[in-house]
Amino acid sequence: KQEVTQIPAALSVPEGENLVLNCSFTDSAIYNLQWFRQDPGKGLTSLLLIQSSQREQTSGRLNASLDKSSGRSTLYIAASQPGDSATYLCAVRPMDSSYKLIFGSGTRLLVRP
């Protein structure tokens, strides 16, 4: 059974710091991995999607890497800003039920001015 874990559960950093959020999954048979942002009381915004054949994806100050064999992904945020404060969710799409996203519990990020 696929399980997705995110560490740390919460993170508080001063503005300007570079930071790394971690995601691990137990079954490497995945189609892709996706990082989402969730603001309090709001829906999900897709940030980056990495196909299983890819190693990384970049969008602006965000870079996500994928090591499928070890079951790990990281989301790197450069030069963090207070507006980055949100919960970041990692989700994998397993090969045996490709319509079903399996989510981690998220990392709550606070960037202090």
Next chain:
Amino acid sequence: NAGVMQNPRHLVRRRGQEARLRCSPMKGHSHVYWYRQLPEEGLKFMVYLQKENIIDESGMPKERFSAEFPKEGPSILRIQQVVRGDSAAYFCASSLLTGEETQYFGPGTRLLVL
């Protein structure tokens, strides 16, 4: 093109009442998914529907919960005789043609059971 729409955004029910949550997928999308997010947790898959068909309801509790996606109109997630443990955010997502395509999420309905 409007995104996935869900209503109501907030719903308060007393124990024993019924809750009906609606989801209108993006225009042209024929696949709908429902997920539940309990406090301080990630989203958990509940059910996958195509027009007039339930494809996979393995994540939905066997009792009190039902879902439909009729030929016309929104998808409905129905919870009968709600209990406090049903309090959660319920998210709907939709995709265009197949289950493997990108899912687009709605803003969610936050259900509070008193």
